[in-house]
Amino acid sequence: MKNSLLPAVAATMLLLVGAWPAMAQNSATPPELGAGVDSTLTIDGGVRAQIRVAFPAAEIDSSLSGEYLEAAREVEQTLRDDLEQTIVFNTQGPTELAVLSLTGDRTQDFEQFRSLGNEVVLLASIKPEGDKLVLDGWVYDLPSKQSILGKRFRGTLAQTRLIAHYLADAMHYQFTGRPGLMLTTIAFQSSRDGHQELYLMDYDGRNQRRISGHKSTSGYSDWSPAGDAIAYMSYFDGSPGIYYVELATGKKLPIYNEGVLNLSPSFSPDGRSIAFAHSNQSNVDVYRCDRNCTQPVRLTKSGAIDTNPSWSPNGKQLAFTSSRSGRPNVYVMSLDGADVRRISFEGNYNDGASWKPDGTHIAYASRDSGNKFRIAVTSLVDLTTKILTNGPDSYEEPSYSPDGLRLLFTLRRGKESQVYVMNAADGSDWRQLTHQGNSSAADWSSFKQK
Numbered sequence: 001m002k003n004s005l006l007p008a009v010a011a012t013m014l015l016l017v018g019a020w021p022a023m024a025q026n027s028a029t030p031p032e033l034g035a036g037v038d039s040t041l042t043i044d045g046g047v048r049a050q051i052r053v054a055f056p057a058a059e060i061d062s063s064l065s066g067e068y069l070e071a072a073r074e075v076e077q078t079l080r081d082d083l084e085q086t087i088v089f090n091t092q093g094p095t096e097l098a099v100l101s102l103t104g105d106r107t108q109d110f111e112q113f114r115s116l117g118n119e120v121v122l123l124a125s126i127k128p129e130g131d132k133l134v135l136d137g138w139v140y141d142l143p144s145k146q147s148i149l150g151k152r153f154r155g156t157l158a159q160t161r162l163i164a165h166y167l168a169d170a171m172h173y174q175f176t177g178r179p180g181l182m183l184t185t186i187a188f189q190s191s192r193d194g195h196q197e198l199y200l201m202d203y204d205g206r207n208q209r210r211i212s213g214h215k216s217t218s219g220y221s222d223w224s225p226a227g228d229a230i231a232y233m234s235y236f237d238g239s240p241g242i243y244y245v246e247l248a249t250g251k252k253l254p255i256y257n258e259g260v261l262n263l264s265p266s267f268s269p270d271g272r273s274i275a276f277a278h279s280n281q282s283n284v285d286v287y288r289c290d291r292n293c294t295q296p297v298r299l300t301k302s303g304a305i306d307t308n309p310s311w312s313p314n315g316k317q318l319a320f321t322s323s324r325s326g327r328p329n330v331y332v333m334s335l336d337g338a339d340v341r342r343i344s345f346e347g348n349y350n351d352g353a354s355w356k357p358d359g360t361h362i363a364y365a366s367r368d369s370g371n372k373f374r375i376a377v378t379s380l381v382d383l384t385t386k387i388l389t390n391g392p393d394s395y396e397e398p399s400y401s402p403d404g405l406r407l408l409f410t411l412r413r414g415k416e417s418q419v420y421v422m423n424a425a426d427g428s429d430w431r432q433l434t435h436q437g438n439s440s441a442a443d444w445s446s447f448k449q450k
Contacts, residue, residue, distance in 0.1 A: 050090040051175055053083065054113035054121040054142075056102070057094045061127035068133065071160040072126040075135055078161045079124065082168035082182050085204060087405060087423075088175060092118060107145070114142040122171070132156055137167045139174070149174045161207065181401055183448035186408065187230050188419050189219025192437030198232055198245070203401075203444075205419075205433030211245060212252065218243075220264055223445045224271045231255060231265035231274055242276050242293070256293040264308045269315040275299075277307035286320050288335070299337035310353040310362075319343075319353035319362055330364050332380070343378050346385050350376070352397050356404045356424070363388075363398040363407055363424070375409050375427070388427030400424060402446045408433075410440040 058076040060069070083089045100112045113121050125136045132154045139149035151170045153163040165182035172180030181203045190199050190210075198212035198219055211230075212218050218234035224244075231244045241257025242265045256262055259280035266275045268288075275288040278296065286309045289296040300306035304324035311318055312332075319332050330344040330353045344350035349367035356362070359380070366376040366387070373396045375388045389395040394412040401407070407424045410417050411432075419434040419442045433442070 051088060051120065052118045053089050053091045053139075054097060054116070054118040055080065055083065055091050055093050056097055056121070056123070059123075059125040061125075064126075064128060067157060068128060071133060071157045075126055075133065075160045075164045076124065078164035079135075079137075079168055081204065082165060082180075083122075083171070086168075086172060086180055088172055088180075092116060110140065110142050110145055118142060120148070124167075129154060133160060133163070135163045135167060137170075139171060161202070165202075178403060179447045181403060181406070184402060185227070185445045186419075186433070186442050187221045187223060187232075187445070188434065188439055188442035189221070190434065190437045190439040192439070196438075198230070199439075201433065205431070208434070208436075211247075211250065214252075220441050221443050222266050223443055224267050225269055225446055226271055227445050227448065231267060233263050233265065242274070244291075255291070256289065256296060266309045266311045266318075268311050269313060275309035275311060275318055277309065286318065286337075288318075299333065299335075301337070308352055310355060312355055313357055313359045319355065321351045321353070330362065330378075332362075343380065343383060344376070344385075345383070346376050346387070347374070349373075354398045354400050354407075356400050357402055358404055363400060365396040365398065373412075375407065377424070388422065388424075397441050399443050401444050406444075408442040408444060410442070412440075 060072045064072050080091065080093060083091045102109045102112065110121065119142055121140050121142055123138045127134050135153045137151050138147055140146065141148050149171060151167055153166045155163040169180045169182040184203045186201050186203060188199055188201065189196050193210065195215045196217045196219055197210050197214065198221055199208055199210050201208040214234050214236040216235040218236065219232060221230045221232040223230055228248065229244045229246050231242060233240050234243050237257055239260050240262050242255040242262045243252055244255055245252045255265065255274060256276065259278055261279035261284060263277040273288055273290055274293065275286060277284055278287045283303060284305045284307055285298055285300045286306045287296040287298050300322070302322065302324045304322050306320055306322045308321040309318045317332050317334055319330055321328050322331050325342065327348055329342055329350045331340055331342050333340040343362060344364060344366065347366040347368050350364055352365045354363045361377050361379055363375060363377045365373040367373045372394045374390060375395050375398050376385050377388060378385045395409050396412060397410040399408040405424055406421050408419060408421050411420050417438045417440045418432055419439050420430050420432050422428065422430045
């Protein structure tokens with residue numbers, strides 16, 4: 001079992017050894033998946049080479065045709081895309097595996113997969129069950145030839161991408177002990193339909209759909225920790241107010257719309273409170289209140305413009321933007337407005353704090369001398385700052401993914417803006433997620449609660 005993923009390799013591994021039956025062929029009935037061997041690989045400190053996965057063509061039931069066949073192919077492609085977009089897996093698909101002479105004999109084929117440097121193999125099958133598709137996925141450790149994961153997911157034609165996401169997420173959790181991003185959702189604002197409205201999209205930019213129809217400027221959203229609601233700003237009643245939408249029902253409810261200005265809501269980690277910027281014909285300050293917001297409490301009283309609050313992951317602090325030093329900068333304070341400290345010192349305008357989920361860093365937009373914004377990340381331990389973007393455009397509105405490994409941001413080029421994502425560690429691997437209208441101010445949901 002040398003070089004097997006089953007023993008601990010630069011990691012702590014819990015393993016209950018047990019062999020699983022082979023994946024069902026043709027008319028054979030597969031065993032109940034999700035039982036049997038159970039292993040969790042927790043990568044110590046997150047440092048390990050990518051896990052090399054052989055993923056040959058999925059076995060698609062020959063009875064499928066028309067829209068069901070198209071849906072089955074979408075399931076397979078979505079699963080491949082999911083695995084390729086993680087930093088955990090390095091996948092070899094049918095093209096890379098075409099150099100092999102597979103025999104159908106598992107013992108021989110597993111050795112061939114391994115000859116290309118693969119550590120595990122994913123075998124997938126897709127078949128019909130009534131009006132649904134069934135996705136079976138089995139992962140085998142190639143050196144030991146033991147099965148280390150087996151899952152089955154069913155879904156309607158409208159859920160084809162979702163069942164693929166579930167399997168990819170299960171694989172991610174199996175090898176890291178952490179959920180992946182596959183089941184997360186991104187909220188953003190876009191003018192593609194004539195008005196700036198609130199939209200949702202899958203983590204990879206697919207399945208974009210509008211969820212507000214106020215026919216006024218709406219956006220600058222924040223997810224509830226449970227993922228059941230989104231708080232946002234809207235000019236629906238004339239002046240900007242804070243609202244939230246219940247995702248299960250689509251119902252929109254006001255949180256607070258008193259005064260002349262209410263902006264940038266931020267949910268507390270327990271989902272019970274909201275911080276926001278408010279003005280009552282005077283100064284703009286940071287307030288907080290419960291979800292019903294009948295008695296908002298003023299937190300900042302500096303006489304400067306204080307806005308854009310962002311709740312810390314541990315619920316004990318708020319980051320916010322303030323002009324109290326003469327120019328806008330990012331500050332951190334306790335929940336009663338005390339213990340204020342400045343954390344941004346780059347550039348001449350810093351705004352839009354996003355906390356890394358572990359609470360160690362804050363990302364924000366920092367304007368340089370050329371009046372273009374860059375994405376900056378500051379350590380809260382020693383206040384060292386790293387600039388992640390450099391280029392001719394303006395890069396704004398960062399938002400961390402729930403695993404802290406990715407950053408959403410808005411790229412502004414002239415009068416146009418679109419949402420991108422990049423690696424949070426070094427600013428590499430940019431991917432454009434939106435392409436219609438002007439899209440901006442994206443916010444990542446937390447992990448899907450199971």
